[in-house]
Amino acid sequence: MPYGDGMMAQLREPAIRTALPAERLTAVTFVLADIPEAETHAQQLLATQPNDAWQGLLVAIGKSGDLQGALWLQDLGGSAAMIWPPRLSAGIAENVAESLVAAALQLAERRDLQIVQALLNGDAQADTELLLRHEFRRLDDLAYLACVIDERHAAPWESSLTLTPVAENDEARLVAVVDATYQATLDLPELNNLRTAAEVLAEYRAAPQYDPRLWFLARHEQTDVGCLLLNDHTSLDQVELVYFGLIAQARGQRWGQELVRFAQQQAGKLGRRQLLLAVSAGNRPALNAYAATGFFAWQQRRTLVKFLRDKNSQAVSKS
Numbered sequence: 001m002p003y004g005d006g007m008m009a010q011l012r013e014p015a016i017r018t019a020l021p022a023e024r025l026t027a028v029t030f031v032l033a034d035i036p037e038a039e040t041h042a043q044q045l046l047a048t049q050p051n052d053a054w055q056g057l058l059v060a061i062g063k064s065g066d067l068q069g070a071l072w073l074q075d076l077g078g079s080a081a082m083i084w085p086p087r088l089s090a091g092i093a094e095n096v097a098e099s100l101v102a103a104a105l106q107l108a109e110r111r112d113l114q115i116v117q118a119l120l121n122g123d124a125q126a127d128t129e130l131l132l133r134h135e136f137r138r139l140d141d142l143a144y145l146a147c148v149i150d151e152r153h154a155a156p157w158e159s160s161l162t163l164t165p166v167a168e169n170d171e172a173r174l175v176a177v178v179d180a181t182y183q184a185t186l187d188l189p190e191l192n193n194l195r196t197a198a199e200v201l202a203e204y205r206a207a208p209q210y211d212p213r214l215w216f217l218a219r220h221e222q223t224d225v226g227c228l229l230l231n232d233h234t235s236l237d238q239v240e241l242v243y244f245g246l247i248a249q250a251r252g253q254r255w256g257q258e259l260v261r262f263a264q265q266q267a268g269k270l271g272r273r274q275l276l277l278a279v280s281a282g283n284r285p286a287l288n289a290y291a292a293t294g295f296f297a298w299q300q301r302r303t304l305v306k307f308l309r310d311k312n313s314q315a316v317s318k319s
Contacts, residue, residue: 014060014068014096016103023067027059030070030087034121048208056081058103060088060096068092071100073107077206078199079114079309085127101134108308114195116306128302136304141281144299145290146274149239153268159258163228166215173217175201177224181245204242209233214266218246218259225250228259232270239267241277256286260293 019027028042035041056073069088073081086100108116119142120127132138166174179197204210209231218226226246232239244259267275279286281300 014062014099016058016060016099018055019057019059019070021054023059024054024057026067027057027070028072030067030089031057031072031084033087056104056107058100058107060086060092060100069096069100071097071104073104073116075111075206076203078201078203079112079195080199080203081108081111081113081116083116083118083131083306085118085120085124085130097130098133101130105134105306108306112309114199114307114309116308118302118304120302120304122300122302124302128304131304131306134306136306139303139305140283142278142301142303143281143287143297144276144278144301145295146276146298147264147290147293147295149264149267149272149275153261153264155265157258157262157265159255159262160220161225161255161258162219163216163259163262164219165213166217166227170217173224174215174227177217177227177247178243178245180247181226183248185245204229207231207242209240214239216262218255220250220255226255226259228263230263230266232272237273239263239270239272239275241275256289257293260289264293 024046025039025042028045029039032038032041053075056075058071058073059067060069062068067089069086069092071086072084074084075081083101083104086097088094088096105116116136118127118131118136122141128138175197178201182197211230211232214230214232216228216230217224218228224247226244228244229242230239231242241260241263244256244263246255246259264275277290277295279290281287
């Protein structure tokens with residue numbers, strides 16, 4: 001049964017449905033309860049996200065119309081979604097959280113999503129256990145790294161690589177390169193073969209900060225060997241390194257560090273204060289390369305993923 005605006009799920013109590021527009025601020029504030037100044041952040045999200053972003057904002061409503069809990073299934077594009085675990089009003093039984101997660105996964109199935117992921121604080125044991133009960137799998141943690149951009153990054157970039165912005169007619173090349181960079185990767189290898197490279201790129205393009213001028217193909221002697229994808233977060237004074245990778249044959253030549261230095265130079269040209277990225281906490285070669293280029297760790301998150309379908313649209317078997 002669809003969870004459209006005002007449409008109740010067939011549950012005795014509470015009823016699970018999509019939040020009405022008038023309920024969104026309260027519901028999003030619930031979901032962001034662990035973040036300082038949650039209501040302020042909720043207001044910012046409501047002001048910047050498109051209306052259809054809230055189709056996955058689910059609420060649990062009691063008999064008297066009271067909001068007992070909320071959860072957000074955030075569509076990321078590219079057949080993926082992020083689940084923000086449920087938050088409940090004081091005194092509400094934990095089975096309401098179970099019902100919200102179950103409803104979100106039903107919604108994900110109806111939308112034919114392939115992956116639902118969650119990024120949790122390291123101490124979020126209750127959330128972890130809740131999602132594991134719904135057959136999420138825990139993957140390697142994500143380490144969030146940052147680099148302060150200063151005058152050092154204004155030096156000319158020197159490399160045997162050539163980087164050029166991705167043009168409209170380069171899509172096939174970009175998809176092929178990204179697909180090749182997944183081979184033997186140490187960054188969450190469990191995600192390989194679940195979605196096509198084109199679907200992953202569609203997710204990246206769905207970000208509000210997407211700017212094709214900051215997406216680059218890397219070549220060596222007329223051969224595509226990698227890519228570098230950046231987002232400019234102007235309001236935060238930061239550039240995000242969304243993704244970069246090298247094909248297997250191009251690894252081991254310090255080209256990864258050269259791509260990172262190019263990203264730092266681009267951040268400097270944009271006048272941003274920091275360059276941020278996330279990497280699998282178990283990817284030691286990448287962590288060493290980032291440390292060598294001035295990055296430091298500032299946060300670590302648990303990664304949990306529910307695999308719904310593989311890239312051939314076949315249901316993923318339970319294990």
